[in-house]
Amino acid sequence: MELGADAIWLSPIYPSPNADFGYDVADYNGVDPVYGTLDDFDALVGATHEMGLRLLLDLVPCHTSIEHPWFRERPDLYFLADRPLNNWVAAFGGPAWSRDEVSGRWYLHSFFPEQPDLNWRNPEVPARMGDVIRGWLDRGADGFRLDAIDRLMKDPELRDDPPATVAPLLPLHPEHGVLEHTRSRNAPDIGEAVASLREAAGDAFLVGEVYLPAAGLAQYLPSLDAAFAFELLHAGFEPARMRAAIEAMHATGKAAWVLSNHDFSRLPNRVGRANDRAAAMLLLTLPGPAFIFQGDEIGMADGPGHNPPLDRHGRDAFRHPMQWDPSPNGGFSEATPWLPSVDPAQRNVADQTADRGSLLWLYRDLIALRRTLGEGIAFRDSPPGTLVYERGEHIVAINLGDEDRPGPEHRGIELATSAGAAADPALLPAHSGWIGRLT
Numbered sequence: 068m069e070l071g072a073d074a075i076w077l078s079p080i081y082p083s084p085n086a087d088f089g090y091d092v093a094d095y096n097g098v099d100p101v102y103g104t105l106d107d108f109d110a111l112v113g114a115t116h117e118m119g120l121r122l123l124l125d126l127v128p129c130h131t132s133i134e135h136p137w138f139r140e141r142p143d144l145y146f147l148a149d150r151p152l153n154n155w156v157a158a159f160g161g162p163a164w165s166r167d168e169v170s171g172r173w174y175l176h177s178f179f180p181e182q183p184d185l186n187w188r189n190p191e192v193p194a195r196m197g198d199v200i201r202g203w204l205d206r207g208a209d210g211f212r213l214d215a216i217d218r219l220m221k222d223p224e225l226r227d228d229p230p231a232t233v234a235p236l237l238p239l240h241p242e243h244g245v246l247e248h249t250r251s252r253n254a255p256d257i258g259e260a261v262a263s264l265r266e267a268a269g270d271a272f273l274v275g276e277v278y279l280p281a282a283g284l285a286q287y288l289p290s291l292d293a294a295f296a297f298e299l300l301h302a303g304f305e306p307a308r309m310r311a312a313i314e315a316m317h318a319t320g321k322a323a324w325v326l327s328n329h330d331f332s333r334l335p336n337r338v339g340r341a342n343d344r345a346a347a348m349l350l351l352t353l354p355g356p357a358f359i360f361q362g363d364e365i366g367m368a369d370g371p372g373h374n375p376p377l378d379r380h381g382r383d384a385f386r387h388p389m390q391w392d393p394s395p396n397g398g399f400s401e402a403t404p405w406l407p408s409v410d411p412a413q414r415n416v417a418d419q420t421a422d423r424g425s426l427l428w429l430y431r432d433l434i435a436l437r438r439t440l441g442e443g444i445a446f447r448d449s450p451p452g453t454l455v456y457e458r459g460e461h462i463v464a465i466n467l468g469d470e471d472r473p474g475p476e477h478r479g480i481e482l483a484t485s486a487g488a489a490a491d492p493a494l495l496p497a498h499s500g501w502i503g504r505l506t
């Protein structure tokens with residue numbers, strides 16, 4: 068709450084065997100005992116609302132856990148066949164068809180074999196998912212992050228994916244990237260599946276995880292409040308690519324800005340420690356909702372992960388627990404977390420709260436200031452390594468490069484990434500940024 072956020076997004080809390088850390092759901096209507104009970108959920112909703120925050124859950128509509136009772140009781144809700152029906156490759160590598168040892172039949176999975184895909188062309192699937200949505204909204208949830216929805220509808224005839232002829236626009240697992248996913252996801256009528264989620268959700272907030280560039284989002288957007296801007300997340304911190312990604316996503320009118328999440332290396336590892344403040348300024352001066360991955364606000368980097376790995380797709384290093392205080396477990400929990408703390412003595416919320424010049428304070432100041440920025444975004448051409456854009460009465464100047472650059476004219480700096488960044492009003496020092504007034 069001190070951060071100034073409006074809402075919390077919880078990654079999946081449902082009972083799960085954790086083959087994919089909750090993204091393999093065994094009961095859509097429950098809470099995994101490792102997190103608590105439905106009563107605990109109700110208490111969390113109550114406390115969240117009392118603080119003026121909203122609570123978003125993570126809905127995983129594309130697949131269940133193989134341990135979900137539906138998989139045995141209602142195989143018609145899935146894709147089952149006597150043999151693999153096509154050449155599709157799973158997102159984490161390996162074939163998208165696995166043999167079920169119990170029935171001897173083959174089933175389709177877009178992700179791990181423990182995550183059989185639901186067949187959204189069976190009308191009972193959207194109907195059941197609608198019940199799930201209504202159930203959580205009745206309990207007080209305010210909306211959902213919709214997981215992997217570009218996988219909801221596939222080619223009706225399940226035809227082969229053709230070989231890829233160009234490099235993927237967003238990074239993919241190398242085995243997955245050998246095919247162009249024209250049939251295994253993003254079917255021409257996928258908008259109908261997303262519309263059924265919207266119908267159940269009413270006016271609750273829906274943000275879609277659609278792993279496509281901005282140009283591919285048209286079918287999804289009518290039913291969503293926002294979609295994550297993955298093109299920006301993967302723009303490599305190269306200003307020209309970032310500007311193009313921001314302009315393309317802003318043009319959709321439904322950008323949810325994001326620079327890091329639980330699936331990718333943490334910000335300091337991708338943008339360089341020197342740029343963590345500039346990255347914060349960029350994320351929080353774009354128009355529309357922005358998502359902060361827990362730990363980014365104190366500058367947490369990738370950790371050692373776990374040995375042996377917990378996540379077979381190699382994401383443990385990005386998922387170490389939040390560090391609230393300098394104690395050995397960072398004040399995260401009284402229990403032993405799955406993954407250890409990384410560096411709570413060096414980096415934690417308590418210490419950074421006490422230090423007015425900390426990264427955490429920059430996040431707080433940016434979140435407060437962003438509410439005063441005007442509509443829209445207008446980029447100006449600017450020196451190499453920099454991004455300069457107007458937000459109504461304000462101008463934002465960010466230098467991601469190693470060299471100091473001249474900054475644009477302004478009528479006073481309102482917020483800078485550090486005291487040094489604003490020392491000379493005509494200068495935009497390397498790895499820094501500021502927000503100035505235009506009037």
Ligand code: GLC
Pocket residue numbers: 087090091127178214215276329330
């Ligand atoms: C999404 C989630 C990721 C998960 C996958 C399968 O991409 O963000 O963590 O592994 O979907 O559900």
